[in-house]
Amino acid sequence: MDIGSQAPAAYDAACEHLLGLQRDDGSWEGEMEWSTMVLSQYVIVLHLLRRPVEGATRQGAIRYFTRTRTAAGGWGMHPQGPPSPYATTLAYLALRLLGVGPGEPLAADARRWLLTRPGGVRAVPQWGVFWLAVLGLVPYRRVAPVPPEAMLLPSWVPLHPSRMLGWTRMLYQAMAYLYGSRFRADLGPLSHELRAELFPRQEPGGAPEAGTDVPVGRSAALRVLQSCLRGWERVHSRRVRRAALERCHRAVVDEQHASPHHGLSSVNALVECLVLFAHDARHPLLGAAVARLEYWRWSDGERGVRICGDRSTVWDTAFATEALLASGSPTAPDRLDRAVGRAHHFLRTAQITTWTGPTVPARRVRGGWAFSDGHSRWPVADCTAEAVGALLSAEAGTEGHRRTDDAVPPPRFTTPALHDALEVVLRRQNRDGGFATLDRGRAGGWLEILNPTEMFSNCMVDTSSVDCTGSVLHALSRMRPLLRPAARRRADRAIARGVAYLRGAQNRDGSFTGTWGINYTYAAFLAARGLRSAGLASDDPALRALGGWLERTRLRDGGWGEDWRGCPERRYIALEHSLPEMTSWAVLAGLDTLGPAHTAVEGGVRWLCTHQQADGTWPGDHVNGVFFTTMMLNYRLYRAYFPALAVGRYLQAATPRAFPARAFPARAASEGTA
Template sequence: MTLLDLQHADGHWEGEVVWNTMLLSQYLMTHHILDSRALSEVDLKDARKHYELTVLDDGSWPFHCDGEEGSLYVTTLAYVALRLIGTPADDPLTARARAWMHRRPHGVAAVPTWGRMWLAMLGLYPYEGINPIPPELALLPGVVQRMYTHTRHVYLGLAYLYGARFQHTEINDEIRAELHGDKTNFRRHEIDDSDLFQRPIWPLRRGYDLLTAYERRPSRKLRAKALRRCAELAERELAASDGQCLSPVNGLLACLVLAHAGEPREQVLKRLTKLDVWRWQDEDDGLRITGASSAIWETSFAMRALVAGDAPEEPLRKAHEWLLGAQVVDELPPELREGRDRVAGGWCFFRDRTIRWPVSDSTAEALSALLLTDDAIGTRTPADRARLAAEFILTRQNPDGGFGTYERTRAPGWAEKLNPSEMYHGCMTDLSHVECTASCVSALVRYRRRWPDPRVDDAVAAGVAFLRTQQRPDGSYRGAWGINFTYAAFFVVEALTEAGVPVGDPAVAGVADWLLRHQRPDGGWGEHHLSCRTGEYVPHPHGQRTMTGWAVLALTRAIGPEHPAVLRAGQFLDWPQTIHEAASGVFFGTAVLDYSLYRVIFPVWATNVVEGFMRQPS
């Protein structure tokens, strides 16, 4: 299937972003708590089908789509969800999962905090065994708003539910016995090795101990005020995002919060239905809840892949019109703006502008796609809309010259040491990232070619300086949102060369040398997701088409399309795909994501770029 075949009728591209079954489990649990009748028999059958397709040979479920070992967190939630939708305890799917969980050194008692909270809400885990998540933190001026967007919205929901000791009234003693047996020792600091990535540091654990003492007799007046504040923020997030929320995780929690806070049942169920925007369902893979939706991101890259080739004009015109229409052009109303940076001018990662959580690099890539399409086929991006985008990007630049994602950096780097998530890293504050910075630099350079602006000149210079500081001694750059060094190389080389840095400069030549050293004998590139965990390059056993596309796009700029390494890579991309393409996205270091369209877009883009160079007159 070609890239043009995958374009939607309205002009955009959108592939599935696959993570794990955790989101499906939370979706089923929320429906069980709020309205189990809302799911049809087909939904339940398709949910089971997805669990069957993703279970490992030992009966567990992995932490991500390419995981080879089970996760206690994901497996426990899958087990409970399956039981809640009617799967018997002696069914092979649940029986094998239960046996796997019981073989863990501390059993289900050692599930991470997020898992404990979902179990506690169903009466399957004691709140006393959970490290405190006090809602009173929401009353401290500026504390919550300094956290990374996803983290703060998840924890606002968890804090309310923890503080209220939320518990579904239909307690299933049978499932509780299946999970725990006769174990009654629930140690707050004990986390299973299958999920633990960053153990909370000693001062944080000591803080938990002190808060545990407070939780025995919290101030009723203060607790009530804090709960009202958390509920208010949950409702505000739903209103600002047209009910879709920043992610399905915080959206499901927000529905539970408002249900407990007294919102009418019919209104809560309407809110829950809005979250179906995150659903994917088909005959092949059943029902699943996607970890993200990346229509704007993938449409921008697909447009650039087509611009690099000999694509017909009409698909590009439709894509240009759709992408321009997806820009956020109005500001949030004052009652919804508390703690938010400006949104006008940006593009979201999501499929349209209604979610109103625009991102720096999504905006940058959308602006680049529009301007490059203008150059290729003569479309016209209005100057006022381009200026609005450039101004949005400028508001996301940090003092260090780099760019984060949703917001400017609001907390110092040491805040990452206070990470309570146990399973992730880099999730506490929106620090500058190599890829986001590179995307923003490239877009601003393209913008200033048409509309010169001294502010843009300063921002580009600062962005380039930041990128120089991030280069490692071996010439590579570490990424944060893809796997990993190969991903970063693609963005960095484009940004530096667009900004006028010569190819002989160490910042460009070093990346090229690093890529050449890591080319596989078959001509491709392949990087294992463990690179994201270790911080050092880990080769994949097989060449990967997506990563080879990234490397070729970088090398055509750095060493030219006629270099033997690029020609060998072209042969690799021309060969029929004979192996499973590994996932190439990631967030927070451990959550590997499979962007289904990446394996189409980037090989096509790389091939078109090389062939385009070859067609140029000598």
């Protein structure tokens, strides 16, 4: 079948499926699956807060543990990862707290895997040792120091926690409180049982052994620093310790007020609940903080109850909106206008306009968008950029369409709101010209030498990334005609610096390295889009080189597929078969570099068309996202809107080739919710 007849039908079916997934509030959101680690921490924290998981939630959690364990009996750090000592140890502890007996297969198999592994539970990295200490199973002297006194340092000191990346900083101040106060649970007789089950032949704790969970070794500088901090633990002033603990507590309270009982992520929210409880079991903020934990919960009858790492509502809504408008020539404008108008309203109301914390934030907050929704007070540069782009597309895409009475044009994205968004992204441009996520980088890359996590890489400083920079360049280029002259000049300077950063970040083979998606293919899409939006021609040397890389990495089946192992190994590793989201990213990059008539681009579109299912979806369950280089994620909605976006953009670029007219089916968009 010719691509001229395949592509329009595939796009219509994909859009029909997307329209059916739109929620009543106008948003889209797919689950962002990470690991059982977060569910384990959820069970542990609620048990420590004397609110144990019971009833249907308990059964659902056990179901999820059952469905996600590996054939070896352990659990991985992501849906496709090998068994992990850290994830398996936490899962075992959670299962025992849920009432699963040590002889039941789910727990017995996990324990057997742990004890037959070299090092046993000693292979757990420091984050695992920290949880073992909180549960009272190992002494705190085995935990790498997390001194709360660092919060008392002057802010100009290079080691002040305020210089860390936001996620790391928020965790540090909470963990430092628990570490500094030596908070530990009293599990009663269960403590003795767990020690005997997990440490039958060895003293608990100690240095982890290199392996699955320890990709980041301790540097000599870190070992020296930790040795000094252990010495400090023996001689520190109690008065100073009390002051430091109170500073940590106030920082947690401030975050609870600023993002009302929401937290930056589920992991942050869980540890902050423990801090409130450790400070005062009747803390006035504790009840609301615990209730808000339900925000992070996903559940269904098939897979059970799980806790996601984050919510991606703004991110998914922005790309879903762009996908619906991608072809540029809808033949059912009234229905499309209703869906896009609702999405426009959601994104407008998700813009952060207030700050409720008692302390003035060190970063620009008002005017941005978070990854999740308008409740969070953590705007992200690329989320802000994609939200602005979707809003501008929604306004441009619905202009001139025939409307019925209930298809009212959305209110315009106002000039003050646009300039507020500009300030948010400009405040996140680093000295190297690239854009960071939550903050502008506040320390040099040298701080990574002192990374104590052992599990995560590039988690200490908010450095620039190719994918974030590409998103911002695309948004700035679309915003600039609407800006006031002075703001337009600032945007132009930021664009020029961003282009220079991307040129410098390009690899010798023409590829770009991604940070938040897997990996080189993801970066290719956003880098190409950003550079073309900034005014570079498709025959620019950087884009020609990227196009050549796309040609060379195309698989025999006509699409693209990338192995997640390339992220921690920092090299491109191709799969033997293509994947829909990666083929979509490559097609989008190819449209900006090779052009719609190129055989590689047409081949990628043909792959998408021939692998689409009857309901307009694409099969697959491969991880497609990443954070901190080593942690893989599965964004379940990526396989819905990125193929639609790619095929739609192809149709728009190939319009002179006279593809046939298209029409969405007649079912009303309001019928579907998620």
